[in-house]
Amino acid sequence: MSAAPTDAPTPEPARPRHPLGVSVGELADALGAARPTPAPSAAGSQPTAESQPTAESPSADVRLTGVTLDSRSAQPGDLWAALPGATAHGAQFAAQAASFGAVLALTDEAGRERCEAAGLPALVVEDPRAATATAAALVLGRPAERLATVGVTGTNGKTSITTAITRTLQALGVSAGVIGTSGTAYRDPRGTDHAVATVRTTPEAPELHGILARMVEDEVAVASMEVSSHALVLHRADEVVFDIACFTNLTQDHLDFHGTMEAYYEAKRLLFTPEHSRRGVICVDDEWGRRLAREATVPVTTYATLPGVEADHRAIDIRPSGYGSDVTVQGPDGERTLHAALPGRHYVANTLAAELMLAAIGHSGPEVVRALGESGIVPGRMELVAESPVRGVVDYSHTEDALEQALTTLRAVPGTRRVLVVMGAGGDRDRTKRPHMGAVAARLADVVIVTDDNPRTEDPADIRAEVLAGIPGDTNAQVYEVDGRGAAIELAASLADVSDTILVAGKGAETGQQIGGIVHPFDDRLRLRDALAAAATEDGRVDADDTDEGR
Structure with missing residues (x-):
């Protein structure tokens, strides 16, 4: 059985401590780009204290020591990649990247003007996203x-x-x-x-x-x-x-x-x-x-x-x-x-x-x-959080196939009576799989509790409805719709009896739930373990193997 999550090492930055770096000229040549020219002042006249570009045009010998896509994460010596997006161009954040120390932009022709207007010289390539990977490999020493x-x-x-x-x-x-x-x-x-x-x-x-x-x-x-x-x-x-x-x-x-x-x-x-x-x-x-x-x-x-x-x-x-x-x-x-x-x-x-x-x-x-x-249990992958009197399992299964594999496996475990599943579907993701997941759950579980996964920016009720739409009206499973993942897990624990198995599917080892742009603390493993403990205390469920008989 798994233990509660333990303290992890303090996260370190995704950068080397001592970057090798590459010169601006070497990078330009490797990308087949023209070497940058000095960025003009905003009005094309002599720069003043107010119009002075935030970043001087680097010479071909200046060494780039980092690469970033996020203007807020730029550091002195960085190449900043200004990529075109679905609704806007990253170049609109050129001034911010320069203010944090970026010395050069990597962009396309559409982004050049904004970068140079912000005082950030640019390497211009046809496909800046692909070039970003090449630049990162070169700057960081392959x-x-x-x-x-x-x-x-x-x-x-x-x-x-x-x-x-x-x-x-x-x-x-x-x-x-x-x-x-x-x-x-x-x-x-x-x-x-x-x-x-x-x-x-x-x-x-x-x-x-x-x-x-x-x-x-x-x-x-x-x-x-x-x-x-x-x-x-x-x-x-x-x-x-x-x-x-x-x-x-x-x-x-x-x-x-x-x-x-x-x-x-x-x-x-x-x-x-x-x-x-x-x-x-x-x-x-x-x-x-x-x-x-x-x-x-x-x-x-x-x-x-x-x-x-x-x-x-x-x-x-x-x-x-x-x-x-x-x-x-x-x-x-x-x-x-x-x-x-x-x-x-x-x-x-x-x-x-x-x-x-x-x-x-x-x-x-x-x-x-x-x-x-002996490599052990992978967190959130068929993770056993309770063994008796009710088996509790948390799994990351968030596709039709993965859910089918998990439920089929748990049904086959010797001594299993009923299988209860708590499941939903992620918001802002593939909607076409939702009814299929509902159908699989109803076919393989005895009790199906449809609830919220990570709704993200979607209405949780709409997602639940799409999952429920896949469950046939003549299903033999007991089907519940529960608003709120915590309440759904508690319901499963209250419905389960000795030798039943509860599968909480979809989020695995995630420690947060994304709702309306906010990540709320939520760990399926802790919630299921606590719900089972509370249910056992409330109704006095005891596995015969756990009694003190004969002592």
Whole structure:
């Protein structure tokens, strides 16, 4: 059973302490851009105290020591990337970037005038977003080339695999770090833990290369990273050629961004090209994976967990073992046994992927397998927060497929009576998946409590209605709609009885809930644990195994 969240290291900046830097001239030449000319005064006349530009035009020899996309985060010596947006151009914040110390802007022709009017000279390129990644890599000394890099993409499984790889390496005494949905953390060779505050699954390119540069400074050997489809399309992961990349699966999600499943697939496929990786590990349990194995332009190894699917490595026997599973794998060199720390076929797949990726970067053998099997629970991924008399599980499942996997797994746990699920859907995200998630919940759970996830700027009631629309009128499940996630969890705890299982799905290890532009403190794990404890005290539920009989 998991413990309550513990204190984490104080977050450090996503910048190296001692940046290597690059000259303005070198960067301009690398980007194929004209070297900047002095920025004129606002009226084109001699500058006065009032009209003096905030930043002098740098000479070609001036060294740039940082890159940022956020004008508020600019520091002296920075290159500031002024990118075009959906509704406005970043160049409108040029004066602010200059006031914080930026010495040069990277922008397109549309942003040049605003930057120069603010006294900030500009490098002008056709695609400043793509150029930002190149600039970040150059300014920060190409850190991705100075440690081993592991990248995982797919709708589900990214966090579990990257975390398992990192924990396994750390258990073996290898300095390693992880970058992903749960944040950025690493352990240096002296055993000191570090954390870097990040927001996105895959950070923007300046942050990403800054984190990698900081890891290099701290002598980290391996960086494991989640690579989102957004990151691949938006050039966040450019200038990182992963030593090994993994594809887990592809199910409906993010269609608000990609539009179609085909476009979503094409985004994922980018990772398996020489520009982004050297080798690949691909799960061929679904047709998207089988297609990718054919279309990848780097060498690939395949794996599968479903019966009848041909692959280089196949899970041929899966057996329950504690809260997890033991699995026999058939590979080119014969059979071997792995242990998955979490239940379900999807976690067998994640464990097999982690083992293959570790082997690809030189870590294999019995000690690696043992450490992988003991790598522990990933926060918010099928995390067991209570075992008896009611089992309480928190999972990040926020797609139709992930929810189906989680519910199917929990129904199969020996001794389970009923499964109750608390679920919803995120606001300002793919709306088309909402009814499908409701349908899955009603098909596989005995009690469905539809509530709020992260509504963000949407009306929570509208989101709940779209989830409920997918639940058929003749469902056998008991269905409740509850306004407020905390109240929904408390209702589930009050309805559950001995040997029931409650799944709180959607937010995993998140410690806040986004409502109307405000992040409110909220942790599903703590709320579920407390609700179960309160319900047990109120109605006197006691598991027979927990009595003091015979003492």
